[in-house]
Amino acid sequence: xxxxxxxxxxxKRFGSLRALDGVSLQIAEGEFFGLLGPNGAGKxxxxxxxxxxxxxDAGKLAVLGHDVVGDYRAARRLLGVVPQELVFDPFFSVRxxxxxxxxxxxxxxxxxxxxxILANLDLTAKADTNMRRLSGGMKRRVLVAxxxxxxxxxxxxxxxTAGVDVELRQGLWQFVRRLNRNGHTVILTxxxxxxxxxxCGRIAMLKQGRVVALDSTSNLLAxxxxxxxxxxxxxxxxMPSALRARGSESDGTWTFPLGxxxxxxPLLAALREAGCVIDDLRLTQTDLEDVFLDVMQSSGTxxxx
Numbered sequence: 061x062x063x064x065x066x067x068x069x070x071x072k073r074f075g076s077l078r079a080l081d082g083v084s085l086q087i088a089e090g091e092f093f094g095l096l097g098p099n100g101a102g103k104x105x106x107x108x109x110x111x112x113x114x115x116x117d118a119g120k121l122a123v124l125g126h127d128v129v130g131d132y133r134a135a136r137r138l139l140g141v142v143p144q145e146l147v148f149d150p151f152f153s154v155r156x157x158x159x160x161x162x163x164x165x166x167x168x169x170x171x172x173x174x175x176x177i178l179a180n181l182d183l184t185a186k187a188d189t190n191m192r193r194l195s196g197g198m199k200r201r202v203l204v205a206x207x208x209x210x211x212x213x214x215x216x217x218x219x220x221t222a223g224v225d226v227e228l229r230q231g232l233w234q235f236v237r238r239l240n241r242n243g244h245t246v247i248l249t250x251x252x253x254x255x256x257x258x259x260c261g262r263i264a265m266l267k268q269g270r271v272v273a274l275d276s277t278s279n280l281l282a283x284x285x286x287x288x289x290x291x292x293x294x295x296x297x298x299m300p301s302a303l304r305a306r307g308s309e310s311d312g313t314w315t316f317p318l319g320x321x322x323x324x325x326p327l328l329a330a331l332r333e334a335g336c337v338i339d340d341l342r343l344t345q346t347d348l349e350d351v352f353l354d355v356m357q358s359s360g361t362x363x364x365x
Contacts, residue, residue: 062124064089064214064245065110070119072105072269079105080116081269087247087262089124089213092240094260094277095249096352101266103249104144107218111141123214137165140212144219144249146199150192154183154202157191158209165210177205180235182228197224204232214245221252233259257281257348265355273355277348286346287318289327294337303330313340 065087072080080102087093108114112132121128126135162170178184181201221229240246265273291314307316
């Protein structure tokens with residue numbers, strides 16, 4: 061399969077800060093790829109290097125075979141980026157903004173596609189509204205529209221749903237899924253891990269500028285598979301010290317990791333013998349948030365091909 065984005069041993073420093081420390085990734089054409097990590101992990105720096113907004117100190121990046129430094133015009137035309145920050149021109153309406161964005165790529169008579177984007181992002185009613193008069197969520201929709209206006213084969217979404225209402229979020233993902241089904245490569249960074257789990261076929265996790273996990277979403281979930289029993293007690297002070305050492309508490313809820321469901325009954329029996337009264341009980345399955353926390357808490361690197 062053709063490689064859509066190639067990132068080879070990329071390094072980037074800002075003074076003494078090493079923002080990227082030898083990052084290497086290959087993203088196949090047509091993938092829906094997740095790029096996850098805590099604040100300061102290097103995600104936005106990597107996207108800035110890919111988009112040509114920052115120049116790496118070492119390494120190479122290419123979009124569909126076009127080097128982002130040596131062949132930046134072709135690479136930039138093939139890429140659509142939705143930035144994390146709300147950046148807009150306050151002098152134009154939504155439609156004028158999209159027409160101007162089309163002009164940056166030498167595209168004329170783009171009204172039909174602009175209308176389709178506006179409809180899919182629920183912006184049709186705001187098409188002639190000045191950008192200054194839009195809410196923060198509406199401005200973010202326009203940023204998505206700007207990234208798509210030249211029909212790029214590779215789309216990068218940097219926290220696209222931050223501050224966006226639930227209804228728009230669902231509509232946006234339906235539209236992006238459709239673009240992905242039509243062959244567009246999508247790269248997503250998000251702090252909503254449930255979004256990454258449901259959308260992304262493969263995920264890379266960054267920590268301190270390094271790739272610490274790289275695998276398919278299903279493999280990551282399987283590797284850290286497990287269950288946990290979550291309990292809220294009416295009288296938590298009665299819990300035996302042996303059980304306290306086995307579990308962890310957060311906001312009054314105790315969580316006990318389980319190797320198998322056979323461990324549930326002995327655990328409940330020990331609580332009954334201690335006189336604990338259970339107010340609430342839930343059995344939960346490992347999700348991407350558990351995987352993310354596990355990977356971030358580990359100090360080594362584990363990258364799968």
